[in-house]
Amino acid sequence: MHVRITELTSRGLTRRRAQQAYSELAARDDGTDITIRLDDAELLSLSFLDELVAKLAEGGLLPRVTFAVDRPDYVNRLRRVRDARDVELFRNEGDQRRPVSPKSAPKLIEVQDPGDPGDEL
Amino acid sequence: MVDLSSVTFITPFAMVYLGMFLRYHSHRGCAFHWREPEDEKVRSYLASMRFYERFRFEPSFVLERQAGRSELSTSLNNILDVRKDPDSGDEVARQAADALQRVPARPGPVAYIISELVDNFVQHSGTELPGTFTWQWFPQRGVLSLALGDCGLGIRTTLQRNEDFAHVGDWPDEKTISLALEQRVSCQPGHGMGLTETVEHVIEARGRLIIASGSGRVIIDQGGRMAPGKTGNELPGVQIGIQLPAPAE
Numbered sequence: 050m051h052v053r054i055t056e057l058t059s060r061g062l063t064r065r066r067a068q069q070a071y072s073e074l075a076a077r078d079d080g081t082d083i084t085i086r087l088d089d090a091e092l093l094s095l096s097f098l099d100e101l102v103a104k105l106a107e108g109g110l111l112p113r114v115t116f117a118v119d120r121p122d123y124v125n126r127l128r129r130v131r132d133a134r135d136v137e138l139f140r141n142e143g144d145q146r147r148p149v150s151p152k153s154a155p156k157l158i159e160v161q162d163p164g165d166p167g168d169e170l
Numbered sequence: 171m172v173d174l175s176s177v178t179f180i181t182p183f184a185m186v187y188l189g190m191f192l193r194y195h196s197h198r199g200c201a202f203h204w205r206e207p208e209d210e211k212v213r214s215y216l217a218s219m220r221f222y223e224r225f226r227f228e229p230s231f232v233l234e235r236q237a238g239r240s241e242l243s244t245s246l247n248n249i250l251d252v253r254k255d256p257d258s259g260d261e262v263a264r265q266a267a268d269a270l271q272r273v274p275a276r277p278g279p280v281a282y283i284i285s286e287l288v289d290n291f292v293q294h295s296g297t298e299l300p301g302t303f304t305w306q307w308f309p310q311r312g313v314l315s316l317a318l319g320d321c322g323l324g325i326r327t328t329l330q331r332n333e334d335f336a337h338v339g340d341w342p343d344e345k346t347i348s349l350a351l352e353q354r355v356s357c358q359p360g361h362g363m364g365l366t367e368t369v370e371h372v373i374e375a376r377g378r379l380i381i382a383s384g385s386g387r388v389i390i391d392q393g394g395r396m397a398p399g400k401t402g403n404e405l406p407g408v409q410i411g412i413q414l415p416a417p418a419e
Contacts (some may be wrong), residue, residue, distance in 0.1 A: 157183050163389065
């Protein structure tokens with residue numbers, strides 16, 4: 050089954066939208082492999098993708114899912130979800146189904162309080 | 171007494187923080203003596219942003235101030251009240267994105283940031299009092315300034331709902347805020363990606379962020395340096411200010 054993410058939800062920003070997208074996908078599931086095309090969505094947040102993956106895993110659909118995605122920002126978010134959830138994710142690279150490599154969150158460096166934040170903030 | 175007489179400049183974050191201070195204490199039955207800014211530009215700006223209407227000043231006072239109100243091309247010209255509706259995040263992000271077409275901001279990160287922060291308010295603020303959102307474009311500095319605030323439970327109390335973080339009860343607010351910026355730290359197990367992503371967008375855009383809750387605040391700069399400190403005040407809820415420079419040509 051091939052599906053565009055925009056067929057599942059009109060917006061890709063919140064966890065709630067991801068839950069709706071998952072419900073829509075689960076209702077269409079015919080038991081075959083699932084390819085979800087992400088690139089045509091205008092905005093897909095990390096929270097959205099994280100929740101979508103969580104729901105797919107919970108529903109047992111994740112092993113059959115391949116994300117069709119070329120946009121570097123969306124690929125990076127999938128890599129972050131891969132890292133944070135520690136689950137196998139797959140994406141299309143050309144004709145190949147390849148595992149998504151994990152990417153960790155950037156670390157913040159704690160520094161001394163500068164005092165007054167100034168008028169910029 | 172709220173004395174703004176010597177104020178000559180007010181940022182969106184300061185305006186939202188002050189608004190939340192007024193809203194929170196008014197809700198608890200406090201009345202305020204208000205000393206207006208002596209600077210005409212600041213008075214006029216507050217009127218343009220509908221500050222007096224939004225924070226329930228006397229109707230006669232609001233009318234008087236609105237008489238000289240003008241629309242600014244660089245501003246939302248409003249402080250939006252954000253209600254606890256599940257679609258608020260999408261809705262406020264859309265409204266802001268429409269208005270932001272007038273300025274050279276990065277629409278993508280701004281929509282993500284607004285949606286995430288508003289959604290956090292809807293999910294976690296724990297209050298029926300509305301939150302607020304506004305933005306201002308500073309053309310001379312090429313900077314977009316966003317601010318969002320609520321006067322709900324605040325980060326420490328909210329985090330304690332998750333038993334993994336029950337131990338933060340006696341932590342200073344700034345330490346709890348720093349913790350909340352880490353991935354997978356949330357009052358809901360399995361959540362806690364959105365604030366991390368917000369910070370990433372800000373750093374990537376070489377912006378700055380301030381997040382305040384209770385008596386603490388954390389400032390994050392362009393290099394991903396995080397400075398925890400005190401606000402010098404005690405205000406429940408969460409108040410956030412973000413500054414994003416215009417993208418390089």
